[in-house]
Amino acid sequence: MYxxxxxxxxxxxxxxxxxxxxxxxxxxxxxxxxxxxxxxxxYHVKNLKGVLLDELPQNGGWFDYNDINRI
Structure with a gap:
């Protein structure tokens, strides 16, 4: 869980x-x-902050926070 x-x-x-x-x-x-x-x-929420996810989301991927300005 995450x-x-x-x-x-x-x-x-x-x-x-x-x-x-x-x-x-x-x-x-x-x-x-x-x-x-x-x-x-x-998850019946308005914002994901604080939510416990059963598993990783099916879409997207891991991201290096140092690259935040590239998106």
Whole structure:
């Protein structure tokens, strides 16, 4: 399971910070804003920050936060 601890919108993409609640490992995941809206509907929330995800989102991928200005 992953907890969302960070969210930043760089339209048309969203970067969320994830922490694996078992290992404590942190990482950043990027995907389109449309996929974020679908996840919000699935978890019945308006914002993903603080949500516990059962698994990684099906869309997007891992992202190096140092590259945030490239999107």
């Amino acid at each position: 907890k969302v601890f960070f969210r930043i919108c760089r339209y048309p993409h969203v970067v969320i910070g994830l922490v694996n609640i078992t290992t404590g490992e942190k990482g950043y995941w990027w995907f389109s804003i449309l996929h974020e809206e679908m996840l919000c509907e699935e």
